[in-house]
Each structure stands twice: as C-alpha cells, then as structure tokens.
Amino acid sequence: MPHVTVDGQKVEINGEKNILEVVRKAGIELPTFCYHSELSVYGACRMCAVEVDGMGLVAACSTPPADGMVIRTNTERTQRLRRMVVELLLADHHRDCTTCEKNGMCKLQSLAYQLGVRKVRFGEREEMLPIDDSNPSVVRDPNKCILCGDCVRVCSEIQGIGVLDFAGRGSRTCVSPAFGRKLSEVECVYCGQCVAVCPTGALTGKPEGEAVWSALHDPTKTVVAQVAPAVRVALGEVFGGKPGEIETGKIVAALRKLGFAKVFDTVFGADLTAVEECHEFLGRLKKGEDLPLFTSCCPGWVKFMEQYYPDMLPNLSTCRSPQQMFGSVIKRFYSKELGVRPEDIFVVSIMPCTAKKFEAKRPEFVSDGGVRDVDAVLSTNEVGLLLKQAGIVFDELEGEGFDQPFGLATGGGVIFGVTGGVAEAVLRTAAASLGVDSGRIDFYEVRGFEGTREATVRLGDAEVRVAVVHGLANARALVEAVRRKEVCYNLVEVMACPGGCVGGGGQPYPNDIPARKSRGKGLYRSDKTMQLRSPSENLAVTRLYEKYLGKPGSEVAHEALHTSYGPRRRISGDMRINGATPGALDISVCVGTGCYLRGSYDVIDVFTRLAESDEFIGRVNLKATFCLEHCDRGVSIKVGDKIVTGVTPENAERVFMEEVVPRLPRETCAACRA
Amino acid sequence: MAVAENEMFQRRFDKVNSIIEKHGGRVSNLIAILQEIQAEYRYLPEEVLTYVATALGIPPATVYGVATFYAQFSLKPKGKYIIKVCDGTACHVRGSEKLRYVVREKLGLDDSKDTTDDLKFTLETVSCIGACGLAPVVTVNDREVYGQLTPEALSIILDQLVAKEKSGDGSRRADADADADADADADADVATDSTRAAGTDVPGEGC
Numbered sequence: 005m006p007h008v009t010v011d012g013q014k015v016e017i018n019g020e021k022n023i024l025e026v027v028r029k030a031g032i033e034l035p036t037f038c039y040h041s042e043l044s045v046y047g048a049c050r051m052c053a054v055e056v057d058g059m060g061l062v063a064a065c066s067t068p069p070a071d072g073m074v075i076r077t078n079t080e081r082t083q084r085l086r087r088m089v090v091e092l093l094l095a096d097h098h099r100d101c102t103t104c105e106k107n108g109m110c111k112l113q114s115l116a117y118q119l120g121v122r123k124v125r126f127g128e129r130e131e132m133l134p135i136d137d138s139n140p141s142v143v144r145d146p147n148k149c150i151l152c153g154d155c156v157r158v159c160s161e162i163q164g165i166g167v168l169d170f171a172g173r174g175s176r177t178c179v180s181p182a183f184g185r186k187l188s189e190v191e192c193v194y195c196g197q198c199v200a201v202c203p204t205g206a207l208t209g210k211p212e213g214e215a216v217w218s219a220l221h222d223p224t225k226t227v228v229a230q231v232a233p234a235v236r237v238a239l240g241e242v243f244g245g246k247p248g249e250i251e252t253g254k255i256v257a258a259l260r261k262l263g264f265a266k267v268f269d270t271v272f273g274a275d276l277t278a279v280e281e282c283h284e285f286l287g288r289l290k291k292g293e294d295l296p297l298f299t300s301c302c303p304g305w306v307k308f309m310e311q312y313y314p315d316m317l318p319n320l321s322t323c324r325s326p327q328q329m330f331g332s333v334i335k336r337f338y339s340k341e342l343g344v345r346p347e348d349i350f351v352v353s354i355m356p357c358t359a360k361k362f363e364a365k366r367p368e369f370v371s372d373g374g375v376r377d378v379d380a381v382l383s384t385n386e387v388g389l390l391l392k393q394a395g396i397v398f399d400e401l402e403g404e405g406f407d408q409p410f411g412l413a414t415g416g417g418v419i420f421g422v423t424g425g426v427a428e429a430v431l432r433t434a435a436a437s438l439g440v441d442s443g444r445i446d447f448y449e450v451r452g453f454e455g456t457r458e459a460t461v462r463l464g465d466a467e468v469r470v471a472v473v474h475g476l477a478n479a480r481a482l483v484e485a486v487r488r489k490e491v492c493y494n495l496v497e498v499m500a501c502p503g504g505c506v507g508g509g510g511q512p513y514p515n516d517i518p519a520r521k522s523r524g525k526g527l528y529r530s531d532k533t534m535q536l537r538s539p540s541e542n543l544a545v546t547r548l549y550e551k552y553l554g555k556p557g558s559e560v561a562h563e564a565l566h567t568s569y570g571p572r573r574r575i576s577g578d579m580r581i582n583g584a585t586p587g588a589l590d591i592s593v594c595v596g597t598g599c600y601l602r603g604s605y606d607v608i609d610v611f612t613r614l615a616e617s618d619e620f621i622g623r624v625n626l627k628a629t630f631c632l633e634h635c636d637r638g639v640s641i642k643v644g645d646k647i648v649t650g651v652t653p654e655n656a657e658r659v660f661m662e663e664v665v666p667r668l669p670r671e672t673c674a675a676c677r678a
Numbered sequence: 679m680a681v682a683e684n685e686m687f688q689r690r691f692d693k694v695n696s697i698i699e700k701h702g703g704r705v706s707n708l709i710a711i712l713q714e715i716q717a718e719y720r721y722l723p724e725e726v727l728t729y730v731a732t733a734l735g736i737p738p739a740t741v742y743g744v745a746t747f748y749a750q751f752s753l754k755p756k757g758k759y760i761i762k763v764c765d766g767t768a769c770h771v772r773g774s775e776k777l778r779y780v781v782r783e784k785l786g787l788d789d790s791k792d793t794t795d796d797l798k799f800t801l802e803t804v805s806c807i808g809a810c811g812l813a814p815v816v817t818v819n820d821r822e823v824y825g826q827l828t829p830e831a832l833s834i835i836l837d838q839l840v841a842k843e844k845s846g847d848g849s850r851r852a853d854a855d856a857d858a859d860a861d862a863d864a865d866a867d868v869a870t871d872s873t874r875a876a877g878t879d880v881p882g883e884g885c
Contacts, residue, residue, distance in 0.1 A: 160737070165737065166736070166737030166739055166740055167737070167739060168739060169737065169739035169740050169742065169743040170743050170747075171739075171742055171743050171746040171747075172746045172747070173746070173747050173748075173749075180739070180742070181739055182727075182728070182731075182737070182738035182739040182741070182742040183724045183727070183738070183742055183753075184742075190738070190739070191737070575728055575738055577724060577725045577728050578725060579723070579725035579726060579728075579729060595729055595732065596732065597732050597735075600732050600733065605692075605695055608692075609692065612692070628725070628729065630725070630728055630729075630732070
C-alpha cells in the first residue's frame with residue numbers, strides 16, 4: 005500500500021485525491037478558506053500549504069499524494085505563510101467584527117485568532133463598496149469578501165445557475181453578479197447555498213429578528229410560531245450541540261419563553277401538503293396529464309422553474325409549500341377560532357431556509373387586504389440569536405409539547421426536511437388512500453444522499469416511477485432529460501439544496517455535507533419514533549377538512565392551499581435596435597432564452613426591415629428585451645403596453661400590420677420623416 | 679450626447695448575431711466574439727453581453743467576468759478617436775505625463791473621466807507600444823503614430839482633429855476609418871445610419 009509520512013507519522017494513501025485529505029487522516033485539520041470537498045479544487049487561499057521534501061511549499065488541496073512523500077504541516081515556514089495570508093486578507097477586509105452579522109461564526113475571524121494574528125501591519129481597507137440588501141433573502145457585502153470563490157463555485161457547480169462570478173482584475177477583482185447588478189435584478193433563486201459556504205460576512209441571510217421582536221412587544225398582536233422540521237435537528241448546534249440531535253421540546257419551550265402566544269409545528273402543514281399533493285398526483289396519474297408531477301415545496305426550485313423552464317410550469321404541483329399552507333390556514337380559519345382579525349395575528353415561521361423569506365413575500369401569498377399569510381421568516385441561525393438575546397439558557401430548558409390543534413404531526417411530515425422525504429410522504433399517503441398495501445410505511449428506495457435517485461414503487465395495481473433530486477444542477481439535468489424524453493417519471497421531488505432543507509442556507513455553520521447527513525438521520529430517527537407515520541392519519545388535518553376545506557382538491561382547498569406560477573425574467577435589460585424617436589411607438593421583441601430558441605432573431609429581422617421602410621421610419625422604436633415573462637407562448641413582443649404572443653418569423657409581417665400599424669402615432673411630422 | 683448615443687445604437691443588431699453564428703455559438707470562442715462585437719460597437723454594451731450569454735447558454739455573470747478581466751474590453755462607450763498615450767518607462771522619462779495633461783486640458787477631461795461627453799474622444803494610457811526609440815509616443819485609433827512628441831505638437835494634432843469633427847465632414851470619414859477593418863457593406867450601413875440619425879434627432883428641427 006502506498007503511503008506518505010505526515011509529521012513523522014506513516015499514513016496510507018487510499019484513493020485520496022489530495023494531500024489535504026491524507027493529512028486529515030493523520031488527525032491534523034489544515035486550515036482552509038477555498039476548499040470544500042464537494043466543490044472543484046480552486047487552490048487560491050494557500051492556507052493549507054504544507055512543506056513536502058523535495059517540493060517545498062505546496063497547497064495541500066491541489067497536490068495529489070504520492071508514495072513516499074514526506075509532508076510537514078507545522079513548520080516555521082507554513083506557520084509564517086498562513087499568518088501572512090490571514091494578515092493580508094484582513095488588510096483588505098472591512099473589519100467591523102463586533103457589529104458583523106457573522107460575528108462568532110466567521111472562519112476568517114476564528115482562523116486569525118487561532119493562528120495568533122494579533123496585529124495587522126497593512127492599514128485598513130480604504131474603498132467601501134455598496135452593500136446589496138435589495139432582496140428579501142441574502143445580503144451581500146463585498147467589503148468583507150476574501151475572494152475564495154466558494155460562492156461562485158457552489159452557485160455554478162452545485163446549483164447550475166452562476167449568479168456570481170469574478171469580475172475585474174488585480175486589486176480590483178471582486179465577486180459580483182452580472183454587470184455589478186443587485187441580486188434582485190438577476191437570476192438568483194435565494195437558496196442561500198452561497199451563504200452556507202461563505203467563510204466571512206460577505207454573504208449572510210437577511211435578518212428579520214427586529215420585526216419579530218416588535219411584534220412580540222406589541223400587545224395588540226397575537227404572535228404565532230411555526231417550526232419547520234429541519235430546524236429541530238440543527239438549532240442545538242448553535243448552542244454547542246451536535247448536528248442531528250432532536251431538540252423539538254426545547255425549541256417549543258424556548259419559543260414560549262420568548263413570548264409566542266402559540267407554538268405550532270410546520271409538520272402539520274407538511275402533512276396537509278402531502279394530502280393535497282397526493283390527491284393532485286393521483287388525479288394526474290389517473291388522467292395521465294401533466295406528468296411527471298414536480299413537487300413545489302421548495303421556493304428556490306419554484307423560482308428556478310419559473311426562470312428556466314416556464315413551459316414546464318403545468319408540471320409543477322400547484323400546492324403551496326407547508327410554510328404557506330400553514331400561514332393560510334392560520335389567517336383564514338384559525339383566526340376565526342381565536343376570534344382575532346387576521347391582521348392582528350403575526351405568523352412567524354422558523355425555517356432552515358433563506359428562500360422562504362422570499363416566498364413569504366411573494367404577492368400570491370398576500371390576501372386582498374394586504375395581509376400576508378406569513379409575516380416574518382426566521383432562519384435557524386436567527387432564532388438561535390433571538391434566544392441568546394433573551395438570555396435563554398437553551399441547555400437547561402425542559403422540553404415542552406406543541407400547542408394544539410396544529411401541533412399534531414406525523415412522521416411523513418417530519419421527513420419533509422430531508423431529501424426524499426416529500427416523495428416518501430406522498431407515497432405513504434397514496435398507499436393509504438388507495439387502500440392497497442396500506443401497511444407499507446418505509447420507502448427506503450427514495451432515501452439517501454445521492455444527487456439523483458430513482459425508484460419504481462408498486463402501489464397495488466399501480467406502478468409509480470419516482471425520482472428524487474437535490475441540488476439544482478442535478479435538477480436541471482433531470483428536467484433536460486425529461487424534456488428529451490430520455491427518462492419517464494410520474495413523480496419528481498426536487499430540493500434546491502444538497503441534502504434537502506437540512507442543508508438550507510439558514511442552517512448553523514458549519515453547514516457541510518457531514519452535518520447535513522447527521523441532520524437527515526435525525527429526522528428519520530424522529531420519524532421512526534412517531535406514533536402516526538402516514539400524513540393521512542393526521543387527525544388535525546382530517547378535522548380541518550371536515551370543518552373548513554371539504555375534501556382534498558375542493559374549491560375551498562384550492563383557494564386556500566394552492567397557488568399559481570408564472571414565467572419570470574432572469575435579468576433586466578433592453579437592447580435598442582432601431583430608432584429612438586420621442587413620441588414614436590415602442591416595440592420590444594423578446595430575446596430571452598425561450599423566445600431566442602423559437603426564432604425571435606428572425607422576427608426581429610422582419611420587424612427591422614418593416615421599421616426601416618419608408619412608410620414606418622421614425623414612427624417606431626424597435627428594441628430587443630430580455631424576457632417579457634410569457635415564455636410559454638412562443639415569441640412575445642410588446643407593442644406599446646400590449647404584449648402579443650405567438651409571433652413567428654412567418655406571421656411577423658401580419659402581426660406588424662395588425663398589432664403595430666393601428667397603434668402608430670397618427671400624425672407624424674413630415675419634416676422629421678423627410 | 680443624444681445624437682452620438684443614437685448613432686451608436688443604430689449599429690445593426692444582426693451584426694451581433696452574425697458574429698455569434700460565425701463562431702458557431704461556441705463558448706470557447708467567447709473572447710473572439712467579444713472582440714468582434716467591440717470592434718462593431720466600440721464598446722461592449724451590457725444588453726449585448728446579456729444577449730451573447732443567452733445565445734451561448736452561459737450565465738451573464740461569466741460573460742461579464744471575462745469582459746472585465748481583459749483591459750482590451752470596455753463596458754463604457756468609447757470615443758470615435760482613441761488617443762493612446764504611452765507611459766512605458768522610456769515614454770515616461772521623456773515626458774508622457776505632460777502629454778496626458780495636454781489631452782485632458784484640451785478635451786476638458788478631468789481625472790474621473792476618460793471619454794468626452796460627445797463621445798468623440800477617449801484618452802487611454804498604455805504601458806508600452808514597443809516604439810521606445812520614438813518616445814514619447816501617442817497613437818490615434820491605433821493607426822496614426824506620433825513619435826518624439828512635444829506638448830505643443832500634440833496640441834496642434836488635437837486642434838486638427840477637433841476642427842475636422844466640427845466641420846461635420848469628419849464625422850462620416852472617422853466612422854469609415856474606425857470601420858476600415860469591417861467589410862464594405864458594413865461601412866455603407868454605418869454611413870447611412872449616421873446620416874439618418876442626424877436627420878431625425880437634431881434638436882430644434884421639425885416637430
């Protein structure tokens with residue numbers, strides 16, 4: 005067996021790709037900023053440098069081990085190098101550590117301390133760039149970026165989006181969305197995986213704690229909490245616990261201490277979702293329509309679909325996510341039972357996720373009176389902070405149970421928080437509602453951490469082909485395969501974050517794959533101990549249907565528990581093609597991906613020819629635009645304020661005559677035209 | 679400004695498409711595509727970059743990253759005349775500083791601005807153009823090379839360029855100049871476009 009010597013200790017090489025992993029086997033953790041085992045090797049930060057005999061200083065992350073290598077990890081040179089790297093990074097870093105959102109959880113801070121950097125000899129960062137807090141989920145502070153590129157790689161490699169990239173060069177290099185825009189103006193789905201990997205405060209979740217405190221201190225508000233499944237296996241980490249420890253009871257007790265009037269379980273919402281979605285699924289399966297059915301619990305995935313696959317939106321389940329179903333039930337129905345007006349109930353959901361903050365603010369989830377179904381979303385990290393602010397000693401709490409009626413939950417709802425869980429919950433519900441094989445609870449086929457998993461599950465006579473996918477790059481590959489008809493599924497569960505919600509962007513640090521796996525295991529453990537395991541057995545759900553909703557899929561259920569989606573533009577911007585005459589008619593032709601592929605360029609050709617003809621010159625301003633958000637209906641154009649869809653190169657001239665000509669400004673000055 | 683900007687956008691959109699098509703829409707040709715687009719527009723407009731990203735199927739942030747990495751690309755509109763003052767060692771010691779000062783003063787460019795508001799002139803500093811024997815050196819549009827320049831001589835050259843522009847006649851010639859590399863068809867297009875722009879957009883005329 006080939007081996008290396010690490011600080012005098014012999015270590016076998018057993019398929020490790022780099023020195024870093026071999027050194028780890030010797031019980032030595034090398035410091036890193038830019039190394040993540042699940043991302044490509046970047047080798048930029050040089051923190052992991054080791055001395056190898058005959059090679060000098062090398063970056064352990066990007067050097068493969070070789071037989072007989074003599075590696076020294078803790079020499080004077082490596083120590084000096086690491087200190088110098090940190091010192092130089094700090095010189096360019098906005099060092100407002102005491103007031104930083106990441107204070108106490110920052111890798112730069114902890115490594116600076118650990119390596120004994122007590123003084124920065126190189127002055128302060130001079131130029132301060134603007135902070136981007138334009139969106140509801142993620143705050144980007146470029147002044148704290150150390151250019152490790154973790155966010156760039158996680159977004160393109162794991163999520164397949166590529167919102168962020170390096171821009172500029174030399175001392176002006178920065179990580180930025182396209183054209184230095186804000187995240188709200190580009191294709192970001194707010195999954196927060198960049199937040200999960202960022203070693204500093206450059207990318208953080210958007211805090212909402214203050215809004216929650218105001219509500220808690222407001223005597224006119226009834227503040228109701230709902231706690232997502234993935235939070236119960238992670239919050240303990242904030243207080244020094246291990247990932248995967250089930251802390252449900254303590255969380256409930258802690259939230260009551262904070263002053264929440266009611267503490268409910270989002271798992272109830274998950275059970276409700278499973279029941280509605282199962283009904284929707286079986287309906288589609290029977291009719292053979294709009295299959296595969298894609299789950300819609302994950303707001304990052306939903307936004308991704310709206311941006312990239314608008315033509316597939318009919319395949320997306322219309323069910324709201326558990327968070328939003330819950331919010332809707334509380335504001336619509338529970339408010340009546342409490343005798344409190346919906347606007348006086350303040351619903352706080354406690355989520356592992358940054359995208360949930362965006363979801364709660366979607367206009368679909370605001371009722372006519374401007375009342376939001378969910379008023380504030382706190383991430384796991386933020387709740388930890390709130391508890392610390394209130395001085396609650398988490399470890400000493402006695403566990404308590406959720407409030408009724410929405411504290412009743414089943415194991416099927418609990419596993420919503422881990423990849424494969426939603427599919428399994430729907431299968432459990434389906435097995436029960438089909439009345440076949442109803443004893444079957446565990447569907448091990450859909451469990452695991454592989455990026456894409458598929459299974460064929462027999463439910464009585466029916467055979468259901470299920471796929472489970474996590475990480476949006478995997479999801480994209482799967483959707484593309486479905487479109488090419490290479491694969492055929494009936495039900496597809498998608499979670500944007502690797503591991504599912506347990507790996508959400510709002511979870512405690514380190515939020516790496518081992519931590520996610522432990523949290524997932526915790527949820528399956530919790531499921532096993534539940535007395536009720538199929539969502540269809542949830543009596544609170546049954547009662548809700550009896551009292552308010554009627555049956556799954558009823559009109560009331562659709563109104564309260566379902567939603568709709570629409571195409572969404574990825575980036576804003578227009579490109580002028582021809583004419584900028586004031587007062588002339590504006591025509592925009594969509595050149596977003598969908599329209600581009602359907603030949604919008606040829607349509608533009610026809611329009612340009614017409615617009616430049618003697619008859620129309622100076623009367624129209626022709627522009628190309630990036631997405632008119634009607635991607636499912638062929639090439640779209642906008643004439644004045646009207647959107648016309650289904651334009652083809654063949655009918656472009658007719659469309660021009662029918663839609664453009666009648667809207668032309670009547671009197672065109674002869675002098676201008678001449 | 680309005681006239682100049684309008685003229686700029688009048689550039690043919692289909693040119694972008696033919697450039698992308700010529701390179702087979704391959705991501706590996708991104709730099710060549712950007713170079714040709716810049717030759718067409720004199721800079722890289724954001725919207726065109728987004729369009730390129732859409733056509734190549736890559737994120738706009740990646741295209742932006744490439745466009746901002748190389749000094750040869752500009753995301754800001756550049757002037758019709760690009761005046762490059764060499765500041766390599768030889769030119770520097772022989773007084774390139776003074777030359778830059780003259781250009782800035784003559785064209786009314788302060789330190790924060792490298793292009794005149796009418797988009798006629800852009801001042802660039804380059805590190806060496808390999809003509810150290812002629813130091814200090816200034817080039818105009820990479821075509822005319824002026825060696826052993828004094829501030830006075832540069833001042834006269836600038837005066838001549840400004841006068842040529844003012845006469846109006848220079849406008850078309852410069853355009854043709856700038857596009858000398860492009861094919862004859864494109865030249866004809868540009869000329870028609872600029873004439874047309876002048877016809878429709880001169881303030882105070884017509885309506």
